[in-house]
Amino acid sequence: MATDRTHRPATSTRSRGIPEATVARLPVYLRALTALSERSVPTVSSEELASAAGVNSAKLRKDFSYLGSYGTRGVGYDVEYLVYQISRELGLTQDWPVVIVGIGNLGAALANYGGFASRGFRVAALIDADPAMAGRPVAGIPVQHTDALEKIISDNGVSIGVIATPAGSAQQVCDRLVQAGVTSILNFAPTVLSVPEGVDVRKVDLSIELQILAFHEQRKAGEDILPEGVIPDDETEPPVAPPADTVTKRPDPGSDGDRPAVMPA
C-alpha cells in the first residue's frame, strides 16, 4: 500500500526497541481495537484481533511484546487497556498541531478530514502561496499566506507539517518548515525531499502506487497467455539501441512531476 514499506523515515533506527515495522502496524491495531471498544467488547484474543487487522496472530503477539506484557494468558487482551497503551506509545495522548501547506484540491480535502481531532491531531493552520486564497475559509479555517509561515509554526508550536503543494515548490516549502522548527513532514508532492538529520519524512504518492499495481497487473495478464516457465525477454521491440551516441529526444512525455498526486489547483 502507500505508504509504504515502501515508506520509511530516513532514520531506520529502532526507537526504544520498537521495530519500525511494528510501529507502522500499531495504528492498524488501534483502529481495530477502537472499533471493538465502541461495541463494548471487553477482551480479544490475539487470533481475533489479528484477523480484524489483517495480520498473522504470531506477528501481532510479537508486536505487542515490544510494548510489554499487556495480555492475560488463557484470556486475551483487555481492549480498553490496550487502546490506552498503544495510544500512549504512539504519542496520541497529547495534542499535535499540524499545518497544511498548499490548499488546492488535495489540501482542501485534507483540511476537511474528520479523523484528525479524534486522534489528537489538530489543524492549526492552512497555508497557501496564492494571495487570492488568503482569508478564504476552507473547512472553517481561514487560509493564510505563505509569508506568515514561520510565525504560524512558532506561535502554535507546530512540529508536524503536511505538504500538498506542486512538486516545484515542495522543497522550498520543506526548507522553510524545517527552518521554522518542523521535524516531521508528510509529503504529498511527487518529489524527493532532502532534509537534515533528525527530520522525518513520509511520502504519499498516488502515481507510484498505481504504477506498482500496474506492474503486478501486467504480470498477471502475462501469466494467462504465456506457458509456465517461459521468460518473455522482450515483448516489444526496443525503440533505440542501448549504447546510442546520438541523443534521441523524446517527443513529449507529458508534463508530469510538477504537481502532487492530486492537483492542488
Added chain:
Amino acid sequence: MATDRTHRPATSTRSRGIPEATVARLPVYLRALTALSERSVPTVSSEELASAAGVNSAKLRKDFSYLGSYGTRGVGYDVEYLVYQISRELGLTQDWPVVIVGIGNLGAALANYGGFASRGFRVAALIDADPAMAGRPVAGIPVQHTDALEKIISDNGVSIGVIATPAGSAQQVCDRLVQAGVTSILNFAPTVLSVPEGVDVRKVDLSIELQILAFHEQRKAGEDILPEGVIPDDETEPPVAPPADTVTKRPDPGSDGDRPAVMPA
C-alpha cells in the same frame, strides 16, 4: 513513506525475479529519469541518479541489474533507453483504464489529478452511491451511479479500481469491483479489505501516516528531556489496571474509522 513497506500486495511472490522492494522504487527512478530526459541529458551515472532518487547507488545498480544490463561501464546509463525499459517493465507502455468509486472531497481531488494520462492511466469513470451526484461532471467526467458499476467495469475492461468511499461501504464496493473483474485495488478508505487470492490491494491512509510521525516525534521530544539510557517505563499513570474484570467503558473515543483519510462528503 506511505506507501509502505507497510503496504504490500498480499502476494509477496517475487514476480519474474524482480523483488517487491525494487518494483516499489522503479517509479521513483522513472520520475527522476523523466526529469533528466526533459532537460535532454543523454546519460547518467548510478551515483547521480541515485542521488536524485534519494537512494544508495549500490542499491540502484542492483535494482537495475534485475531488469538487465542496461548500463555502459565507465559511462553510465542512457537516459532515454532506461526510461523506455522501466516503463515497459512497469507496464506503462499500455493503457490502463481505472475507475474511481466515491466522489467526495478526495475522490474529486483524485479525478482532477493531472498525472494520470502521462503514465498511461486513464480515468474511465467516476462512480458514486449518491443519486444526487449522478450526471454531475467532476473534472470533466460525469459521475455515474453505483448501479452501473458492473457494466462500466465490463464495458471498459477495467482492471484497476480506486476506492475513496467511507470505510463503512468500502468492503462492499470492493467485493463488487472484484466480482466484476477488477484485480488491483488502491484503497483510500481506513479499513482492512479482504480480497480473494490473486487480487492486489494497496492502501493509502493519512491517519496512519500521521500516527507514525507522531510516534517518532514523541521519541525525539523525549530524548531531549531524558538522560541517555534511561527507560521511562510509564510516563503517565495507567487509567485502569490491566486485568480488570470490570468493563470500564471509555467516554467517547470520537467517531472515527468510518470515513476515509479524506472526508468524501
Added chain:
DNA sequence: ATGCCTTTGTGAACGCGTGCACAAAGATGA
C-alpha cells in the same frame, strides 16, 4: 595497440522482519 581511468554489475556478509512451534502462565471447574 596499449595502458589508464571510470563506472557498472555482482558475490558475499550482515541485519531486519516473519512465522513456526512450544513452554510458561493463568483461568476454570471439579
Added chain:
DNA sequence: TCATCTTTGTGCACGCGTTCACAAAGGCAT
C-alpha cells in the same frame, strides 16, 4: 487443591533486502 484447557510470550530458523567491496568491462588518450 489439583488437573485441564486456553492463550500468551518468545526462542529459533529462514528468507528478503541492504550494503560493502571488488573484479570485469568499456571508453579514451597517447
